[in-house]
Amino acid sequence: LSELPKLTYDHLYTEGLKALETGKWFQCVGFLQKAIERRKLYKETVFNCKLKCREGSEFVNNPNLNTINDIYDLLKWKSFSKLVKEYQCTKSCQDHKLGYDQIENSEEIDTDFDSHEPYRNLQICYEEIKRYTDASCAAYTYYLRNPTDEETIDSINTYKEEFHVNEEDIKNLETKKYQEYRIKGREAFDQSSWTKVIEWIEIATEEYYKEEERCRVECEDHFNHQSAVNLIQAIAGHYISVLECQLKCQRKLSFIHTDYFPDFVGQNYHLLQTAYYKSGNDEQALECAVTYLVFNPNDEDTLNNRTYFMKKLGYNSENFKARQEAVEHQNRRTDMLQLLYYIRDKLNEIMEHGDNDEKLKNFDGSDKNHETKIQSELSSGTLKKHGNHVKVNEKNGFGEAVIENGRIIADGFLNKNQCQQLINFTNHVKKNTKLENSLRLISWAGDQGRNVMANLYNKTKLFVENSFIVCDDPERDDQYSEDCIPQEYGSCLTAEEIDDQELIHDKFVVSIFLSDEKEPGHFSFLDRRHKREMSVVSKCGRVVGFRLSDRHRSERSVTQRCSMVFIYSSNKQEDNPVKTYLRDLDKRRDKVIKSNTEDMREFYEKGVKISMGEKELQSKLRFAADGLLTEEQCQALIDINQEGAIDGDGFDYKKSPMTKSEIFDGLTLSRAAELTYSGILSKQALRLFLDASDYGKVLVEKYFNLTQPLYFDYTQLNCRTAVEGAQTGREDLSHPVHGDNCDIQKDGSCIRNPSGYVHRDFSSLLYLNGDFEGGEFFFAHKNWSAQVSIKPKCGMIVGFDSAEFHGVKAVTKGRRCTLAMWYTLDKRFEEQTRIQVTKILDKIPNEVDAHEHSQYMTTEKKGDIKEASVQKKLYDKHSKEFKQMVNDKNDKELPNPKELTTTQENKLRKDDEEDDGVTIEVVENDDIHEPETAYEKRQNLDTKQNSHTEL
Numbered sequence: 001l002s003e004l005p006k007l008t009y010d011h012l013y014t015e016g017l018k019a020l021e022t023g024k025w026f027q028c029v030g031f032l033q034k035a036i037e038r039r040k041l042y043k044e045t046v047f048n049c050k051l052k053c054r055e056g057s058e059f060v061n062n063p064n065l066n067t068i069n070d071i072y073d074l075l076k077w078k079s080f081s082k083l084v085k086e087y088q089c090t091k092s093c094q095d096h097k098l099g100y101d102q103i104e105n106s107e108e109i110d111t112d113f114d115s116h117e118p119y120r121n122l123q124i125c126y127e128e129i130k131r132y133t134d135a136s137c138a139a140y141t142y143y144l145r146n147p148t149d150e151e152t153i154d155s156i157n158t159y160k161e162e163f164h165v166n167e168e169d170i171k172n173l174e175t176k177k178y179q180e181y182r183i184k185g186r187e188a189f190d191q192s193s194w195t196k197v198i199e200w201i202e203i204a205t206e207e208y209y210k211e212e213e214r215c216r217v218e219c220e221d222h223f224n225h226q227s228a229v230n231l232i233q234a235i236a237g238h239y240i241s242v243l244e245c246q247l248k249c250q251r252k253l254s255f256i257h258t259d260y261f262p263d264f265v266g267q268n269y270h271l272l273q274t275a276y277y278k279s280g281n282d283e284q285a286l287e288c289a290v291t292y293l294v295f296n297p298n299d300e301d302t303l304n305n306r307t308y309f310m311k312k313l314g315y316n317s318e319n320f321k322a323r324q325e326a327v328e329h330q331n332r333r334t335d336m337l338q339l340l341y342y343i344r345d346k347l348n349e350i351m352e353h354g355d356n357d358e359k360l361k362n363f364d365g366s367d368k369n370h371e372t373k374i375q376s377e378l379s380s381g382t383l384k385k386h387g388n389h390v391k392v393n394e395k396n397g398f399g400e401a402v403i404e405n406g407r408i409i410a411d412g413f414l415n416k417n418q419c420q421q422l423i424n425f426t427n428h429v430k431k432n433t434k435l436e437n438s439l440r441l442i443s444w445a446g447d448q449g450r451n452v453m454a455n456l457y458n459k460t461k462l463f464v465e466n467s468f469i470v471c472d473d474p475e476r477d478d479q480y481s482e483d484c485i486p487q488e489y490g491s492c493l494t495a496e497e498i499d500d501q502e503l504i505h506d507k508f509v510v511s512i513f514l515s516d517e518k519e520p521g522h523f524s525f526l527d528r529r530h531k532r533e534m535s536v537v538s539k540c541g542r543v544v545g546f547r548l549s550d551r552h553r554s555e556r557s558v559t560q561r562c563s564m565v566f567i568y569s570s571n572k573q574e575d576n577p578v579k580t581y582l583r584d585l586d587k588r589r590d591k592v593i594k595s596n597t598e599d600m601r602e603f604y605e606k607g608v609k610i611s612m613g614e615k616e617l618q619s620k621l622r623f624a625a626d627g628l629l630t631e632e633q634c635q636a637l638i639d640i641n642q643e644g645a646i647d648g649d650g651f652d653y654k655k656s657p658m659t660k661s662e663i664f665d666g667l668t669l670s671r672a673a674e675l676t677y678s679g680i681l682s683k684q685a686l687r688l689f690l691d692a693s694d695y696g697k698v699l700v701e702k703y704f705n706l707t708q709p710l711y712f713d714y715t716q717l718n719c720r721t722a723v724e725g726a727q728t729g730r731e732d733l734s735h736p737v738h739g740d741n742c743d744i745q746k747d748g749s750c751i752r753n754p755s756g757y758v759h760r761d762f763s764s765l766l767y768l769n770g771d772f773e774g775g776e777f778f779f780a781h782k783n784w785s786a787q788v789s790i791k792p793k794c795g796m797i798v799g800f801d802s803a804e805f806h807g808v809k810a811v812t813k814g815r816r817c818t819l820a821m822w823y824t825l826d827k828r829f830e831e832q833t834r835i836q837v838t839k840i841l842d843k844i845p846n847e848v849d850a851h852e853h854s855q856y857m858t859t860e861k862k863g864d865i866k867e868a869s870v871q872k873k874l875y876d877k878h879s880k881e882f883k884q885m886v887n888d889k890n891d892k893e894l895p896n897p898k899e900l901t902t903t904q905e906n907k908l909r910k911d912d913e914e915d916d917g918v919t920i921e922v923v924e925n926d927d928i929h930e931p932e933t934a935y936e937k938r939q940n941l942d943t944k945q946n947s948h949t950e951l
């Protein structure tokens with residue numbers, strides 16, 4: 001016996017490898033074959049010893065024990081002596097049977113065996129001695145464990161093509177009996193040889209259970225060397241890894257060749273049921289049907305079959321039992337899962353609370369504190385349980401919910417508006433303000449979903465682990481490979497991955513459907529075979545909640561189907577990112593509001609006075625202030641306009657776009673910049689234009705207490721000049737009543753036509769003079785009649801929400817000049833010129849300023865530039881250079897030059913809008929309790945504004 005150590009599989013394997021290295025091919029084959037054989041024998045011996053030594057002391061695999069108490073005992077050391085005994089017994093049994101003291105199998109060699117490495121080596125040696133069929137078998141066996149190894153497939157093909165190896169002769173050398181018999185039984189089934197089916201599948205099933213047990217016993221040696229802080233963690237950690245390993249046996253054994261068969265053993269009973277029926281054995285057929293139901297309790301066909309057989313045989317339900325081994329198998333699995341969940345929960349608790357004695361007292365799973373907390377949370381609002389039905393959020397009038405198999409289905413979780421808002425959110429949210437509201441809605445829905453699940457599963461604590469909004473894109477249905485199962489949260493899992501999820505017990509999925517769907521069946525729960533068991537039609541506001549381990553599939557839809565999905569876990573991992581974001585936002589907002597107040601004070605100190613506010617102008621959305629510009633600055637701006645303005649600027653160059661009795665001209669910022677570069681306007685002039693408009697913008701931001709910056713959308717210095725001799729009997733307006741971001745309607749509504757300037761949020765007019773007749777600015781009622789009029793004067797600004805109705809009364813004498821500004825909250829619509837001009841201002845050479853005649857003018861004679869040919873040339877030349885400078889690629893931050901001119905800018909925007917199909921989101925704030933902030937004021941205003949907005 002002392003010679004025997006040489007025969008251990010690791011020695012044999014090492015010898016085989018040596019032979020391979022030295023080219024001794026026959027020896028190589030001999031040693032490797034022996035090594036493989038010997039290892040099988042070794043495993044069998046170990047298995048038998050373990051079974052023998054178990055003697056009822058083993059609890060993990062014994063379905064009759066109260067497992068939860070057992071693990072509790074174990075953790076309290078009560079079972080330790082049993083374990084020690086078992087270990088000693090097994091060891092001496094092995095020593096005896098295997099005939100040597102120490103089995104020094106290196107981990108490395110075991111890994112090699114587990115990955116079928118010996119077969120690869122065997123293949124090489126077989127090939128060298130020209131045993132091509134054997135080489136093919138070895139290669140194929142290796143390939144089955146390593147299906148991504150293309151080299152192996154190539155060599156098998158070579159054996160077939162060059163050495164005429166027959167396809168049928170290529171066998172898996174590791175085929176287990178349960179697989180072999182199942183294949184045979186299946187073949188017999190296809191040939192309707194029912195007796196043979198029964199013969200093969202019966203033993204296949206028997207073998208399967210044996211193999212499964214072997215697998216589980218092997219798992220007991222499965223150590224997952226994780227770091228453990230204390231003893232309890234170490235033991236629990238070990239048990240978790242053993243249980244996980246054992247639970248995975250089922251899936252490990254569900255392969256034939258490379259194909260995975262969900263519910264592998266369950267399907268055996270299906271085959272048997274048919275075979276027994278076909279061969280006239282109704283009694284057995286019934287037994288197999290009932291057994292099949294152990295695995296697939298909701299299978300309708302089998303339920304019908306059961307009724308049929310029972311009727312035929314005259315049984316009532318009491319008389320019939322499923323096969324013992326199947327019931328045991330399933331019970332064991334349930335027990336193991338529960339035990340795994342239990343230990344994990346305990347471990348989590350220890351991790352969370354620390355492991356001081358005080359906390360360990362709570363080891364029985366009850367945590368009274370948390371329970372009461374959650375209970376009060378639940379009773380405070382949203383969820384009431386009665387029987388099988390739960391009323392979700394009565395305040396919202398949510399309907400009854402159906403609860404079945406740990407799944408919940410309820411309607412009315414969101415209302416139509418909320419669904420629409422969330423759909424828009426994913427498609428494209430136009431403005432940050434709306435984005436934020438959507439985020440609040442998501443956050444709120446996440447909390448609601450948590451309450452539902454916490455109540456359904458009696459969980460005291462659940463955290464949002466992940467949240468998604470998933471929209472099917474029917475045009476991109478090629479995204480997933482055919483053989484994976486798309487999940488509601490967007491991933492696509494293989495059948496195996498789906499089954500692996502069974503080990504995850506403390507994660508819950510809530511999907512809130514956002515769209516209505518005509519075709520049913522895009523969302524389905526699956527049974528153990530991954531066949532549809534129950535379908536749920538998508539409908540706005542419908543909520544589906546289930547355990548992550550519950551099998552489901554979520555098909556793509558022909559129409560866009562959107563849903564909001566939350567994954568909850570009782571493990572506190574990360575905080576809900578949306579919430580964190582909103583909390584930060586609130587903090588920042590508070591800060592901005594504080595500084596807004598301070599900035600307003602600064603304006604006052606500089607002599608700026610709010611002359612009219614909410615009271616005088618009859619709306620929170622309007623104001624007027626004085627003292628923004630000095631007389632000199634006003635005059636300079638008028639001069640700048642006179643120097644560079646173009647008739648009908650912004651109105652297709654129509655000199656008199658609104659009334660024949662006036663001429664309208666305007667100068668945009670981009671043109672002013674070009675003129676400066678041409679030497680026609682001074683840098684100071686351009687700077688004044690920039691500064692004055694900036695000043696106006698800041699005041700608007702501060703007055704309305706905005707917590708987000710405004711961006712210039714368009715800036716224009718314009719004048720309206722009364723045409724002499726065309727004023728008698730005038731009844732028209734200089735500028736008819738309008739809103740700046742919508743198309744005003746006779747019924748008082750204002751349509752936000754996507755092709756218009758819907759992105760404009762605020763407008764302001766900084767007046768430059770008052771020495772003209774008429775020309776009062778006025779705010780209008782919804783019926784278009786004038787409500788309050790304001791007579792412009794130098795340094796006065798009027799600011800308002802762009803949707804406010806307003807107009808200008810006829811200018812009957814003189815010239816009325818304004819610095820008009822339109823702002824947006826959406827950075828994407830920011831006036832590109834301004835960004836460039838600010839950057840480029842410093843680059844403009846100073847020589848251009850050389851012939852200064854006034855502080856702001858460089859030309860000697862103020863006049864219409866279009867008529868001064870010399871200057872025109874100069875302008876053209878410099879304008880080209882200016883544009884080139886703008887395009888200078890060295891300055892990476894400069895945007896695409898295409899966006900420079902306003903017309904192009906506008907065109908771009910329109911394209912953008914059309915693509916996005918701008919929709920106005922109607923925000924219903926009633927359900928979301930936001931803090932009262934100025935920001936909210938703005939939101940409410942939005943709502944108000946939208947309420948008279950037709951979509």
Ligand SMILES: O=C(O)CCC(=O)C(=O)O
Nearest residue numbers: 735740765777808818820
């Ligand atoms: O110049 C004004 O006072 C108002 C002009 C105006 O409302 C506009 O151009 O949209």
Ligand SMILES: [Fe+2]
Nearest residue numbers: 738739740806
């Ligand atoms: Fe306007």
